[in-house]
Amino acid sequence: MFIEIAYGKEEYVMTSVLEILPNHITDHIHAVLEDKDFDVQEIRLRVNQPVELNNGRDVRWLPQTNFSQSDATMFLNKISDFSLYRLEEELRHGFITIQGGHRIGISGSVVVENRQVKAIHHISSFNIRIAKAQFGIIHAYTPYLITDTIQNTLIIGPPQSGKTTLLRDIANYCGSSKLQLKTAIVDERSEICASINGVPQHLFAPRIDVLDRCPKAEGMMMFVRSMSPEVVIVDEIGSERDAEAIDEVIHAGVQLVCTVHGKSLEDIRKRPTMKKILQKNIFQRFMILSNQHRAGEVTEILDATGHSLYKSRVNIC
Known part of the structure; x- marks a missing residue:
């Protein structure tokens, strides 16, 4: 409700x-x-x-x-x-x-x-x-991201393209009665939940737990060890320690949704740390965002092989 x-x-x-x-x-x-x-x-x-x-x-x-x-x-x-x-x-x-x-x-x-x-x-x-909690963005894309659970998803986009806004909406969808998944958010920079004294300022679904201002790698492992999450949400991955923690999360049978700065899948493949992560074939979906028209605009969704499942009809060139 x-x-x-x-x-x-x-x-x-x-x-x-x-x-x-x-x-x-x-x-x-x-x-x-x-x-x-x-x-x-x-x-x-x-x-x-x-x-x-x-x-x-x-x-x-x-x-x-x-x-x-x-x-x-x-x-x-x-x-x-x-x-x-x-x-x-x-x-x-x-x-x-x-x-x-x-x-x-x-x-x-x-x-x-x-x-x-x-x-x-x-x-x-x-x-x-300005914090703008937007709800329902994900509805148009659920056929591409969700089977019985959320697919391991990497959201790729430039600054101010709405990556965190979309990530927040996915977290809400996962933790709501839509999927009823135990959802864990590691909010290292307080950007996803904007917590004050540990209390999220954004509206969240009931099945969401938050570690505020906790380093991503440590937070992911803390959740896996103690909170039995079904999906872990993190923002801005990219370090060696992130890569190691992501590997542990996946091998624990937990789904993962996270973001990374970039313009395309090809763009992030050029980065040494991201290349290591991608070589593990962890992600089943890649969501590409643009800031050409509005925040949270999804221009393309790719599967694990890079094949396009969805492409926006909006001309972004």
Whole structure:
């Protein structure tokens, strides 16, 4: 019952973002939000510069705005609840997750010790990535991905093509009454679930368990050893340790759905680590995404041999 209520609806909540922005900026952003043809994905704030909005393809500047140093100080205080010490660990990773699942990237002067980032001081710019939990995207592709269970699937796409959005929707589908699979999400960078204090900010099906901010390789093995999952969901694979953990997951009889940056199957085959993973013939399906028209646009689905099972009718050239 839980997930059926959510499916078919687009959750696009800007309230928590607008509440922390300076008032002289929110009025101008409201005007852009009224344009339904411009789906804001990022709001970029740079000290002494006008505000930039983008939708993954186009950019809109708000020339009437100027993000001042005092605006930056107040904004940082608001997103940290006036306690930077409380968010020290998040700041070291270069981002803060706020209510609603929105992620705020930061940049400024980096303090490094023993080749590790210890802090970021004198923060001069922010990138607010708008969290948009979309449900039902996967419905059009289930005939290609699902038999009695989800096929081992690798989602391939460039930045801002909707890989994580699609991954989140697949997780919901697997954990809902549609498949009723015990679904485990290893969310290393809090991008899939956008958890705050361990609680996912996105709406999820009842049969989903989450390891937040846990390295992918360790998280996959922790789930296999202790939570008896039927499907494991991870974002952005590519390291040697990921390859070893993936091998263990598959040999434990657990299905796997994950993403990787790339433009095509041929593109990722050129990378040494991905080449090793692909040579094991783990994946039964490859979903190719594009950011040419909209986030989450699937242009092609391939089987294990690279044969095309589905091709979008939209001309992406």
